[in-house]
Amino acid sequence: MDRAEMRAGDGDRDAVAGVDGDWGFFWPLWVAGPWGVILVWQTISGLSNDEPRKWHAKNERKKLKKEQKRERKELDE
Template sequence: MDGRDGMRAADSDRTAVADRLRVALNEGRLDLHEYDERLQRAYAARTYADLDALLTDLPPVTPVERSALSPVTQAAPPSVGDQPAPVARGVTARWLAEVWLPYLKAIAIVVTIWAVTSLLSQDLLYFWPAWVAGPWGAVLAIRTVTGLAGAEPRREAIKRQRKRERKRAQRAVESDDPPATT
């Protein structure tokens, strides 16, 4: 044990470890429960040894330029003045809309059907749309929590970006081909 292990850690050290744990969560190296436990231990840590113990089974962060893996290319976010656009918020909002909009549309339809039948019968009928909304909504809530914890919106955005780049490259190849003559 070296002298550093017994030294008291600073708030900035705890924050750095918390950031590294978040990266490990986003990479899929930690599940949400383990991330939460380690995060609590990180903010409760008193010494560098306490913090180092949280990262011993995680690989070190390798800068992209030294990584053996091919980096994921992303388009630079548009900026207004010196303020970059909130890319993460837009990606997350789009993913949430893709997950929840079909549910909201279907629930609107079944509630409308229930309301019309209640009006036509001139009696307030049993609210059967709850049997559609409840279970489906619970499944979507779980999917939303696990998807946000697992950085699914970011992965979906990367997939869309790659698809756009492939289409753009295909269009460029097709436009370079001479027209076929028969």
């Protein structure tokens, strides 16, 4: 089997690694790495500051306000 036959199935890898098939520099890591660190940092800081409870309380206030507005509208009719 010659080199051309061996590389026939490597089209997908070449598309990701580059035309020459060199895996030395995988550019998405420069995007995914820092972005992943930011997302993990935000998740940890949000959980440590009790953000899910605050989010739930805010949604409950909005729901109550909407319900009160609907009741006032019904009384006006």
